Amino acid sequence: MSSATQVQRIHIHQCSCLLKQENKNYKRLRNVGYSIIYGMMPAWNCYSLCHMTMLVLPWITHFIIIQMCKALLSCEFSELPLNAYKYEGQIIIGGLIPVHEKTIKQMVNFTAKPLSRTCEKFYIEKYQYVLAMLFAIEEINSNPLLMPNITLGYEIYDTCYSDMAAIDSVMYYLSGKQPKVPNYACRSVLPKLSAVVGDSPSSGSVAIAQILGLTYFPQISYASALPSLADKTQFPSFVRTVGTVDSQPVAVVQMIKHFNWSWVGILSSNNDYGDQGSQKLKLEMAKNGICVAFAKTLSTPPSKESLNNIINSIQKTKTNVIVLYAYATELIAFLQAVTDNKIYGKVWIAVGSWLPSAVFTQRDLWAVLNGTIGLAKYSSYIPGFQNFLYSIYPEKYPNDIFIKEFWEQVFPCKWRENNLKDISNVTSCTGKENLTTVDNSVYDTTNFRLSVSVYNAVYAVAHAIYDMLSCQGGKGPFRNRTCANIKDFQPWQLFHYVKRVQFLNSARERVAFDEKGELKGLYDVLNWQVSQDLKGGLLKVGIFDDWGPNGEKLVLNEKSIIWGERYKEVPPSVCCDSCPPGFRKVPREGQPFCCYDCHPCSDGEISNQTDTIDCLRCPEDQWSNDNRVKCIPKVIEFLSYEEPLGIALSTFTSACSLLTVSVLYIFIRFRDTPLVKANNRSLSYLLLVALLLCFLCSFLFIGRPSIITCLIRQAVFGIIFSFCVSCIFAKTITVVIAFSATKPNSSLRKWVGSSIPNSMILTGASIQSVICTTWVIMYPSSPELNMKATKGVITVECRDGSIVFFYVMLGFLGFLAVLTLVIAFVARNLPDGFNETKFITFSMLVFTSVWISFIPAYVSTKGKYMVAVEIFAILSSTLGLICCIFAPKCHIIILKPHMNTKEYLISKSKIGRKT
Known part of the structure; x- marks a missing residue:
């Protein structure tokens, strides 16, 4: 299709939209001379013709114009349908949530129409984010004080941890009811697009943030922690309801310092999140005198050679502590390799991207993971959300495109419409099964870590809309002190209010964005513990609050921590043993500063602490004792009669x-x-x-x-x-x-x-x-x-x-x-x-x-x-x-x-x- 033809095709749809909005009595001139207008078409495009006929002959039928435009064009655009979970409202919020793990790669030979996108491995915990969005919107719609006379709707797309899927979903959301056309939405005045909540992976958020940033369309991520997303030059309309980019590395380093570890390995994923996160972590470690024993990158997909290289580095180094800066899906193969090589006794420090994940549901990894400690989003309690999670069923939400697959995951049943070949041995799903009977390890109705972030993101949009509604004429923030029109506001006008929202959610958690569009970090410190009866679970052993004063941000209950089977107390992780009092550290040439030799202090100098870099010189009237740990008064000497x-x-x-x-x-x-x-x-x-x-x-x-x-x-x-x-x-x-x-x-x-x-x-x-x-x-x-x-x-x-x-x-x-x-x-x-x-x-x-x-x-x-x-x-x-x-x-x-x-x-x- 030529570029001119593409433009004409777009103009057809634009013309169709304009005529729909006018809604004139077009039946009166259905029989107007078709040939005259058809002869004029080559001189004008459809869009110009549409405007001309609306101005000159406002009674020309919509049907005639559309048919003429289609007759002029010899090609027809064909699209791949994209399924979405929708709820109509006067203002629409978009949702991008990776309910499935990945997109199934299909072989395309371009001899037949490509099939629609298919995803595999349903994530129940990710589906909970969908339910959190539904719950928040239902709460908002039922609150006349927050959203008077306006109903919020939603369009939720499954991004399947795929950047292409995330872009595809955003294009559908922005384009409306017609095929995907960049920077063009064929919608009536209402429903009005407001914001996009998502995506979860940082790579997906980067991809769509570059598109949404062109028109300053508000985007609120609930999980993306990539440091570069804080750059307002590249991503001007991006904000997030997770901790600041600096909070997570700071929290990890604070935890490392708390346990006196100074020799730590880093393993990061081969993407922006892993690269930038590990670099931030290295800088923070260097500031606090912590050395990197090794820094390796997980290849995607992981090859046997790369895994063996990483395993050899772990076996050679003396470190007992390794930080894993990656996503859960990228770590499974690595942890399986660690298990196969029988590497036990290592303490894995997990970041929020994978600690509360399905990695811990694989029992064959429990021996390796036992004692893992790390950070997870603070688990706030959302009042009423647990009851909501138990109240859902397919008949109540017939438009939910995920609920039947969810039902098959939590209950041992299959839906009849799945065309099962042998249904005699399989229980059919009725939709009446009771969710309260599902084990909490399968359907967790108590852990709302990232669900709270989704919940806060939806409420941030709602409060921004409320602030926009509350604008008084002549006192507005826009040119000539005007206010935005709720029926026809621009994306950047809503984003003006989004980045300024400040409120307490129902869990009394403060939600307010800083100048970078981020929240202060608030994390739970979790410890994966495997009991003697072979039951595993994550136990909260502390908290990191970035709002707290320096030196008091990290609070830990060490007595509750289990370090695995090998250690009964905090395991050491140092390049060299600590230098006792009376000695000082002398760096080894050509090695990191954490590797050193212990030399005794010189005469007249002391060190009364471990790992002292420089000894302290005693005052002139004092001298070091034999152990060089304290200064004692010098002996006053002269040739006396007593000696x-x-x-x-x-x-x-x-x-x-x-x-x-x-x-x-x-x-x-x-x-x-x-x-x-x-x-x-x-x-x-x-x-x-x-x-x-x-x-x-x-x-x-x-x-x-x-x-x-x-x-x-x-x-x-x-x-x-x-x-x-x-x-x-x-x-x-x-x-x-x-x-x-x-x-x-x-x-x-x-x-x-x-x-x-x-x-x-x-x-x-x-x-x-x-x-x-x-x-x-x-x-x-x-x-x-x-x-x-x-x-x-x-x-x-x-x-x-x-x-x-x-x-x-x-x-x-x-x-x-x-x-x-x-x-x-x-x-x-x-x-x-x-x-x-x-x-x-x-x-x-x-x-x-x-x-x-x-x-x-x-x-x-x-x-x-x-x-x-x-x-x-x-x-x-x-x-x-x-x-x-x-x-x-x-x-x-x-x-x-x-x-x-x-x-x-x-x-x-x-x-x-x-x-």
């Missing part, structure tokens, strides 16, 4: 001090002996007092540092040791002068006496005093708390104001020691009787060796051990001096008094000169 090291050093210092006092006592007691006199008694006394002070200054370094001790201890140490070394230097010089002055004509005789040694001692001590006093004044030391010297310890120490002055002080002390060592070494060959330079040489070697070793040891230690090193250097160097210088003399004085005579010393001196 073993402090006790040892203080005891040793006291002993050395007593030794020095003893030596001083011996020298005083035997001061008139030749040996004591020969070694310059006054310098010996002075040196012993200096050595005693050196020992005693160690006590300034033991104990908790205070302001006084920090201020003076280094200065006292430097001055006393400089005084001590100056005494030894003076003693050495005195010996050298004494022996040199005995030579004839020696110029050193005038220097013999006490003035030279005293001036040397005073000079050495004074220079060091100036250095230390400047140091104390310019950079006074004070006690401070060192948090970093030792792990977990607060060291109380003296803060040295200037390390430079410390090394200057040590440098001057070293200069005196080296100078004394050189002079003593040079004078080592003097006569032995009165010569102690050898002992001084050895003492200064010990002294310098100790302090040269002290510097690297002092620098490399921290905290109280730094102080201990300095005390050890003080004690060892002082003890070396007293032992090397005074021990030989005390040995002679105490143990060998015969050597402490003038004759012995003179004779020894002579021997020394000879040698």
Whole structure:
């Protein structure tokens, strides 16, 4: 058929409709010249001719015009009839409900007229949606306050889960009584088309929403949850009475978080619903720190190869939780494959598309499905609906095209008109059977989950019509503040009111669309449980309310949940075991962030929770305990008298001090002996007092540092040791002068006496005093708390104001020691009787060796051990001096008094000169 012929054919029907509406007295000119008008036809189309004849000759018969148009056209349009469940009314609501599972595919060879569409596998629960629509319309028609003087009608089509069937049904609904013509309806003013309720599958809703959106025709879906349907640019006149597109993924993720699952698999159907739903779910999981163990797609129809691939992924992964984002019809083959491979112990998370479905009626899948938990539309109670479900029978609804097939499903009978070959063994249906005797597992009259959505969709249209009726002239929402004409309103005018409806249904459930044309999500959390007596059922174990505040949207009764035969409590589903307190998670390279290793927290850091990503650092005055789970106060450390090291050093210092006092006592007691006199008694006394002070200054370094001790201890140490070394230097010089002055004509005789040694001692001590006093004044030391010297310890120490002055002080002390060592070494060959330079040489070697070793040891230690090193250097160097210088003399004085005579010393001196 050519395009021109098609246009003429359409114009015939348009002309027919116009003439019907005019309804003039067309019998008067039935015999008007047929040939004249026929000759004019080629110049005009039928539509133009129809208008012309109505204007010029309004009495031309409708019959003549139609016959002329048909005579002109040599072809005739032929259509496939489409059955519908209809009820006449002044305003018609369309219904698209997949009462059957699928359309039977027929082989078309185009040699004969194609047969009409045939569907198979009747769904009782889907037929309940038809009954919900009927019930809602009957309620509305019986309510004069809601729909005054207007009767709602309906046209319900079976879409059979087929996109083509959904489109076909919509075209029939829009086109009216004549064959399907896009964007054209051959109807009288009434009944008026109002809206389409449906479809159930998202793919069908997408297909018809694109058609209905062209004229902004209202469409209200009761089950389609495809995220992209919220796009008002693509689907401007689409709204839905199911939860928002974001509610279901959010609810699933909230449930996963509640059970502390972090390693979850996703299996989605190979369509828009599965693709977009799984993508939303992945994004929501990523926001909440949940990893995807695997993400697979179910092919349609499922092939053995694709099923084996999915089964292998499930068997390889460690996850125990898998989200199934698909329709029930797409999952049966997969679940059968899971059963055949004996994969048990997995927790299947079901979304609302398949949880309350016929999948759970197949007993061979119960072992696999046992413990399934998921979301289903909130089951509201519709007052009176249960009684309505029991009250239907074929004679009451003779136009119901589904009721007889429904009757055969719920009762063991067959209708005689089905032309059964052998009816002897089959009970005939009478239509009087009692529905109350049907088992609830077959005909569920208590679960109104999606029935409520259908019910709400019909009422949304009714309330929109009521709001349109309530419009007052001059206050309307349209141009020039006009209102819509109830007898001739445009689809977009009704949709203006549809998207703004707000009401409470009879179940006191709030119905209001948001800016995307959606309702807030309200879901029941259901758990499929198989009892020991092999009875299965869905038990409500919680609720998800998207209206609730954050953190309180999901409420679960965990005690009521059964996880199948393998688990008695919540099964784990993690890539790695949780890191206990005291450890932190370290991601594994190249793997999702849920896969990690557990590393202990570093010193000074803690983690008091499981699965901590970063450890918390303790405050400066606290430290982590051995388990790294809490911070404890740091130990305050200093070289105290109570600890073993402090006790040892203080005891040793006291002993050395007593030794020095003893030596001083011996020298005083035997001061008139030749040996004591020969070694310059006054310098010996002075040196012993200096050595005693050196020992005693160690006590300034033991104990908790205070302001006084920090201020003076280094200065006292430097001055006393400089005084001590100056005494030894003076003693050495005195010996050298004494022996040199005995030579004839020696110029050193005038220097013999006490003035030279005293001036040397005073000079050495004074220079060091100036250095230390400047140091104390310019950079006074004070006690401070060192948090970093030792792990977990607060060291109380003296803060040295200037390390430079410390090394200057040590440098001057070293200069005196080296100078004394050189002079003593040079004078080592003097006569032995009165010569102690050898002992001084050895003492200064010990002294310098100790302090040269002290510097690297002092620098490399921290905290109280730094102080201990300095005390050890003080004690060892002082003890070396007293032992090397005074021990030989005390040995002679105490143990060998015969050597402490003038004759012995003179004779020894002579021997020394000879040698």
